Amino acid sequence: MSAELMNGTELAREIVDRSAERARILVAETGVRPCLATVIVGDDPASVTYVAMKRRRCAKAGIESRLVSLPEATTTAELVAVIRGLSDDPSVHGILLQHPVPGHIDERAAFEAIAPAKDVDGVTMWSFAAMAFGQADGFVSCTPGGIMRLLDAYGVDPAGKRAVVVGRSPILGKPMGMLLLARDATVTYCHSRTVDLSAEIAGADILVAAVGRPEFIKGADIKPGAVVIDAGYNPGNVGDVDAEGARERAGLLTPVPGGVGPMTIALLLEQTVVAAERSAQR
Known part of the structure; x- marks a missing residue:
């Protein structure tokens, strides 16, 4: 068996192109240009590098990219004040706090x-609750949301699947499980203390x-024909899966790079456009 690779790059391009067209229409009809503010500390x-890439993708999608760079010594209170200011700014439609932040924050x-309304990265507790309860007015976490779009594109119905x-x-891990559960999968969370x-x-x-450890998942453990989503990215373009x-066991497999990564950014841009559309409607 040789796994079919799930092309996240191509699907992400389609999502970004559609988002760019929606942004163009929004500007033409309302004068509102979607704006994503990215906050980076240190x-x-x-x-x-990642923020620079996101800014280039924003430009391609017709989204204004506003960068807020803060020094390494920024305190939690100072960072919170900056983010609250962006939350109150009507010209900003989406806010991204680049992860990770320094350890003292x-x-x-x-x-x-x-x-x-501006949590286009889906990182707040409100967004998590919206995902868990299936509220359509919330934003999904971008990586899990991108994974769900990949599954749909390749005809994978989670209903009844383990x-x-x-x-x-x-x-990543927790919201991923919630989104799969909402689509009627039977979900098991595993972690560092999982037995066997x-x-x-x-x-x-x-x-x-989604463990952040290179080649942690061994190919020999994978069920023949399984759909394998590698959401890890480690130095040397290595994922969390061997x-x-x-490739010898799975039916479908996301490559690293070119699988999940492009989908994460595509969802971020799409949700920024949606946030701007909602803002214009209000």
């Missing part, structure tokens, strides 16, 4: 300063790896 090289407090999510972060992880993985019809082993 000068972590990977974060700086209370990241959760910073996330919660984002107004729900889905295993390896990882329980509040902005290999057995849990072996039973998964849909496997989502790609070579997975």
